Amino acid sequence: MGVPEKPSLDGLEAKWDEWWEAAGTYRFDATRTREEIYAIDTPPPTASGSLHVGHVCSYTHTDLIARFQRMRGKTVFYPMGWDDNGLPTERRVQNYFGVRCDPSLPHDPHFDVDALDRPDEQAVAISRPNFIELCERLTAEDEKAFEALFRLLGLSVDWTQTYTTIDERSRRASQRGFLRLLDRGLAYGVEAPTMWDVDYQTAVAQAEIEDREIDGLYHRVRFDLAEGDGSVEIETSRPELIPACVALVVNPADERFTALVGRSVLTPLFGAEVPVVAHELADPGKGTGAAMICTFGDLTDVTWWRELRLPTRVVVQRDGTIAPPRWGEPGWESRDAEAARRAQDQLAGLPTKRARKRVAELLAEAGQLLGEPQAVRHAVKFYERGERPLEVVSSRQWFVKTIEFRERLLELGRSLHWHPPHMGARYTSWVEGLNGDWCVSRQRFFGVAFPVWYALDGDGVPDHEHPLLPGEDRLPVDPSADVPDGFTEGQRGKPGGFVGDPDVMDTWATSSLSPHIAGHWEEDDGLFDRVFPMDLRPQAHEIIRTWLFYTVLKSFLEHGTLPWAHAAISGFVMDPERKKMSKSKGNVVTPTEMFERHSPDAVRYWAASSRLGIDTIFDEQQMRVGRRLAIKILNASRFALSFEALEGDVTDPLDRSMLARLAEVVREATAAFEDYDHAKALDVAERFFWGFTDDYLELVKGRAYGSNGEQAAGSAIAALRVALDVVLRLFAPFLPYVTEEVWSWWRRGSIHRAAWPAIDGLETAAGGADPLTYEVAAWVLGEVRRTKALAKVSLKAEVERVIVADTRERLTVLAGSERDLREAGNVRELVTSEGAEPSVEVLLPQA
RNA sequence: GGGCGCUUAGCUCAGGGGUAGAGCGCUUCCUUGACGCGGAAGAGGUCAGAGGUUCGAUUCCUCUAGCGCCCACCA
Numbered sequence: 001m002g003v004p005e006k007p008s009l010d011g012l013e014a015k016w017d018e019w020w021e022a023a024g025t026y027r028f029d030a031t032r033t034r035e036e037i038y039a040i041d042t043p044p045p046t047a048s049g050s051l052h053v054g055h056v057c058s059y060t061h062t063d064l065i066a067r068f069q070r071m072r073g074k075t076v077f078y079p080m081g082w083d084d085n086g087l088p089t090e091r092r093v094q095n096y097f098g099v100r101c102d103p104s105l106p107h108d109p110h111f112d113v114d115a116l117d118r119p120d121e122q123a124v125a126i127s128r129p130n131f132i133e134l135c136e137r138l139t140a141e142d143e144k145a146f147e148a149l150f151r152l153l154g155l156s157v158d159w160t161q162t163y164t165t166i167d168e169r170s171r172r173a174s175q176r177g178f179l180r181l182l183d184r185g186l187a188y189g190v191e192a193p194t195m196w197d198v199d200y201q202t203a204v205a206q207a208e209i210e211d212r213e214i215d216g217l218y219h220r221v222r223f224d225l226a227e228g229d230g231s232v233e234i235e236t237s238r239p240e241l242i243p244a245c246v247a248l249v250v251n252p253a254d255e256r257f258t259a260l261v262g263r264s265v266l267t268p269l270f271g272a273e274v275p276v277v278a279h280e281l282a283d284p285g286k287g288t289g290a291a292m293i294c295t296f297g298d299l300t301d302v303t304w305w306r307e308l309r310l311p312t313r314v315v316v317q318r319d320g321t322i323a324p325p326r327w328g329e330p331g332w333e334s335r336d337a338e339a340a341r342r343a344q345d346q347l348a349g350l351p352t353k354r355a356r357k358r359v360a361e362l363l364a365e366a367g368q369l370l371g372e373p374q375a376v377r378h379a380v381k382f383y384e385r386g387e388r389p390l391e392v393v394s395s396r397q398w399f400v401k402t403i404e405f406r407e408r409l410l411e412l413g414r415s416l417h418w419h420p421p422h423m424g425a426r427y428t429s430w431v432e433g434l435n436g437d438w439c440v441s442r443q444r445f446f447g448v449a450f451p452v453w454y455a456l457d458g459d460g461v462p463d464h465e466h467p468l469l470p471g472e473d474r475l476p477v478d479p480s481a482d483v484p485d486g487f488t489e490g491q492r493g494k495p496g497g498f499v500g501d502p503d504v505m506d507t508w509a510t511s512s513l514s515p516h517i518a519g520h521w522e523e524d525d526g527l528f529d530r531v532f533p534m535d536l537r538p539q540a541h542e543i544i545r546t547w548l549f550y551t552v553l554k555s556f557l558e559h560g561t562l563p564w565a566h567a568a569i570s571g572f573v574m575d576p577e578r579k580k581m582s583k584s585k586g587n588v589v590t591p592t593e594m595f596e597r598h599s600p601d602a603v604r605y606w607a608a609s610s611r612l613g614i615d616t617i618f619d620e621q622q623m624r625v626g627r628r629l630a631i632k633i634l635n636a637s638r639f640a641l642s643f644e645a646l647e648g649d650v651t652d653p654l655d656r657s658m659l660a661r662l663a664e665v666v667r668e669a670t671a672a673f674e675d676y677d678h679a680k681a682l683d684v685a686e687r688f689f690w691g692f693t694d695d696y697l698e699l700v701k702g703r704a705y706g707s708n709g710e711q712a713a714g715s716a717i718a719a720l721r722v723a724l725d726v727v728l729r730l731f732a733p734f735l736p737y738v739t740e741e742v743w744s745w746w747r748r749g750s751i752h753r754a755a756w757p758a759i760d761g762l763e764t765a766a767g768g769a770d771p772l773t774y775e776v777a778a779w780v781l782g783e784v785r786r787t788k789a790l791a792k793v794s795l796k797a798e799v800e801r802v803i804v805a806d807t808r809e810r811l812t813v814l815a816g817s818e819r820d821l822r823e824a825g826n827v828r829e830l831v832t833s834e835g836a837e838p839s840v841e842v843l844l845p846q847a
Numbered sequence: 848g849g850g851c852g853c854u855u856a857g858c859u860c861a862g863g864g865g866u867a868g869a870g871c872g873c874u875u876c877c878u879u880g881a882c883g884c885g886g887a888a889g890a891g892g893u894c895a896g897a898g899g900u901u902c903g904a905u906u907c908c909u910c911u912a913g914c915g916c917c918c919a920c921c922a
Contacts, residue, residue: 009884211919218922235922249922281920291922300920380921389921425851429918541916572916576858609860609870613852615915617859621871624884631884639881683861687869697881705880789888792876 003641003745007634009599009627012737017151019740025750026156029075030527037077038069039534041515041564042157043547044081044165047139048088051149053603056591057616058570060607062538063155064678065568067733069535070156071756077531079161079518082146084139085170086507087200087385090446093134099124101131101445103502106489107481128445129481135166135446149591154600154736156752163517165510166448171476173517174510175451177554178398178440179469186401186557187440189464193295193302194439196393197383198320202443203397204383205506206435207546209390212382217373219360220288223248223265226273226335232257232265233370235287237378239363240322240355241294243270243344244315249304250290252278257290268368269343269359270327271335277308296392298381299435315344316391322355324348352391396464398441398450398503402553406431412552412562419676420613423541423569427552430545438553440509447504451477453484460495468498472522512550515563534564541569541613568676571615589618601735602626608734611679629686630738633731636693637742640720643704647721648714652703653816654777655719656769658696662688662723663762664771669730670756678733685730692723695778702823722765726757776810777817783840784825791844798826803841805833 020026040062045055070076094100097113098121105127113134116124126134143164150157163169181187194203216237224231232248245267250257260276267274281300282291293304295312304310311331317323325344328337343362347355363369380389402409409431418424441450451470454462468484470477479500483489491497513521519528533555539547548567555563594603598620605626610616650656665688672680697720702708704716725747732739732751743751784802788795802825804814811832814821818830 007882211921214921216921237921283920283922287922289922298921300922303920378921379919420852422851426917429850433918435920544917611860614860615853619859619871622859625870627884632882635882635885637881642881680861683869693882694887698879701880785887786889789876792888794877794879795887796877796879 003638012741016737016740026158028077028158032075034530038074039077039531041534041537043539044083047082047084047142048092053589054573057573057607060604061570064733066156068673078157080157082143082164085165085510089135099126103128103480170510170517171448173513174448175475189398191396193392193394194397195390197386203439205439208384209381210384211379213377214380216376216378218376219373220370222368226264226266232290233288234290234292236292238297239359240352241297242267244294244313245292246310247274247293248276248290249279249282249293251282251284254284254289270340320351321349322347397439399437400440402437417566419568426544440506441503444504448510449478450501452501453479453498456497458495508546508550512554533561536566537564538568569613573616573618598623598627601630601737608682633738640724643717645706645713647718650715650719652715653773655715656766657773659762659766660769661771661774663759666757666759682734699820699824729757773813773816776814780840784842787842800843800845801829802827803831806838808834
């Protein structure tokens with residue numbers, strides 16, 4: 001191609017992206033063996049959001065590793081997925097098309113959303129398969145935009161390896177995974193109390209729950225003994241649950257209550273006789289030491305209820321309101337059912353928060369409330385997307401066994417290579433804190449359906465104990481549209497017929513199979529066996545407890561192994577005020593803007609200068625530095641390739657010494673990359689490069705022009721070319737565009753398929769030289785420059801004499817570069833003085 | 848309440864038992880045979896605080912403080 005007269009960064013992106021695509025530069029080679037493959041479990045970004053600089057940063061980190069591994073000779077399995085499964089997409093489709101999903105509706109094969117008749121602006125109910133079609137249609141647009149942006153960023157993804165988390169392959173993998181767990185008894189369905197969001201009206205898993213501090217009131221309430229005099233006081237922030245109270249609990253070692261254990265008390269207002277029981281989990285230090293057990297106020301209640309085999313009396317309904325009274329019915333016995341009914345009538349239909357206030361008033365009127373309620377701030381559990389506290393609701397859900405494998409899961413966490421290592425602690429603390437099996441069913445619509453139907457008996461009651469399952473060859477199925485073997489569509493919902501399971505899977509049930517989906521599990525065995533277990537999972541730290549944990553769990557349950565060898569955890573991008581950049585905070589910067597202003601190479605430079613696991617400050621200044629580096633590479637390369645004399649053998653001591661130094665740089669950069677420390681690799685390469693242009697190029701350019709004859713010039717030119725070749729390859733993972741551009745001037749093929757620089761070759765070229773010659777020469781030249789700058793004279797200004805004082809060793813090697821040094825510094829005479837403190841005295845002519 | 852991480856120049860960050868480092872910003876200078884979308888140089892620091900180990904601590908240990916994050920059963 002030749003060296004251009006005026007090199008520029010403009011237009012490199014379009015040119016090289018097209019070239020790489022046409023040449024298949026980043027195409028995965030499925031014919032290679034496992035040892036020759038580096039497989040990455042790329043995070044699928046959420047399709048209904050938008051990409052911001054945080055994505056740019058973390059995806060760049062992954063790309064650096066991919067490019068390094070590719071240059072080391074690996075064929076890189078670097079797929080891309082789009083996460084279009086789940087609530088964000090569901091809500092977006094509802095708003096965008098004005099529809100809502102009703103899973104009970106049959107699939108309409110002739111459905112046309114554009115022809116929908118919507119006279120009253122009401123959302124139109126459509127079937128789940130039709131709803132999924134709309135989700136796929138809408139997200140396809142986002143996915144195109146995302147791909148364009150990732151291409152611009154220069155990600156070396158193999159764009160023929162893409163998937164979406166709602167596509168057929170993902171649904172098939174999710175359902176297959178579920179059926180296999182079910183078959184082995186590792187997944188099970190059960191009616192049990194679970195955390196429930198009253199607004200979304202769905203069960204949620206522990207991983208989606210977060211604590212939030214809210215204001216509450218402690219109410220001190222008196223429970224009178226059922227027989228004889230006496231009472232027990234308790235404190236509660238949830239008096240509205242008194243009708244659901246089934247026992248009081250105290251610690252067995254708490255002597256204050258020893259005499260009461262085994263006796264009964266009456267619930268205030270409702271007159272239900274409940275026992276006082278003892279359990280280790282009761283904390284003598286909290287409240288009065290005695291607590292109410294309700295069905296269900298929190299997960300501790302569930303534990304007590306289960307372990308103490310207490311009865312159930314549920315008052316909170318699925319929409320978060322208090323149920324109408326049933327006092328007097330079986331299980332709702334009361335000393336005064338009429339009074340209990342009257343009391344609960346005043347609460348029925350109220351949301352818990354309002355019922356709380358009302359109960360407090362009733363308690364006060366009844367004289368059962370002691371003192372004024374005390375204000376407290378306490379942590380309460382919320383669904384991470386929810387607005388009201390979670391309730392514990394009993395419902396039928398699917399679970400995946402987790403708890404019994406806790407020790408094995410902890411072991412697996414320890415054997416995973418975490419980058420940085422301390423991120424492993426988050427996994428450990430999460431697994432140690434798990435309090436139940438993974439609830440994988442959600443009462444939502446857009447998601448992967450459970451491949452399950454239930455036979456209906458003569459009364460139309462589903463038989464949950466014997467689910468009807470499809471063969472794996474039928475997957476994916478939608479039980480709301482497909483029919484179980486041996487039935488006909490006409491039998492749907494009829495006594496003696498069947499119904500489909502209405503729930504969908506937690507999105508993580510799909511995401512946790514990303515290695516399986518990307519690797520075509522059970523569909524292309526050759527491929528899956530070659531890429532799994534994968535080498536790398538890159539991801540953010542906030543989803544260690546979800547995506548990372550569930551992927552480990554699924555891989556362990558299915559294969560007994562870790563899904564990957566390494567986990568690279570990236571930090572957040574913070575704005576200059578140190579707030580996390582996120583769409584909701586309105587402080588996001590669009591990547592496109594940054595690409596236009598600074599170039600993709602420059603943006604990558606900023607991303608690459610931050611290390612894994614560290615939060616990064618968004619810094620445009622750093623992008624300017626990256627741009628400057630890219631431009632410097634263009635110009636220095638052009639210069640280094642511009643000398644007309646013939647390339648010779650590298651014989652000059654300074655040239656050899658520079659190459660010896662470069663060998664050290666390659667060693668350090670390689671070690672850093674192998675240790676997943678890309679920032680250090682960049683730093684090492686960059687440091688060398690700036691010295692190379694400031695010192696080495698200055699020192700040898702006269703000689704390269706021929707000032708000392710052909711052979712001396714030939715040595716310089718050869719060394720320049722070797723060094724440039726190596727430096728470009730060191731920079732290639734970081735600055736793919738500018739390095740490819742320069743490579744194309746004088747080399748064949750793509751630099752991104754070239755070999756990572758080898759130390760051996762450089763050491764051979766250096767002929768056993770020591771880096772010291774280069775170091776001392778650069779030092780003396782720097783001192784000459786400094787003197788001239790301080791004297792405010794041109795760098796070209798002539799120097800009378802330079803006197804260098806140093807050790808014999810350093811003065812000896814200085815002789816090897818004396819001629820270059822005198823020419824570069826325009827120095828008439830160089831004198832040395834052995835033994836003294838190292839110094840350089842620079843004598844300028846008298847003005 | 849438990850845990851993890853951070854605290855080094857105005858800013859963003861490296862470093863590591865023995866004169867404290869880089870880039871940016873700032874100031875000054877230079878139109879040098881590639882680079883003004885340049886280049887060179889200068890100023891700038893009790894390495895958060897207190898103890899301890901050591902001949903010597905910014906570095907190792909302990910504690911304290913501040914910041915950030917993760918986890919924790921709502922009495």
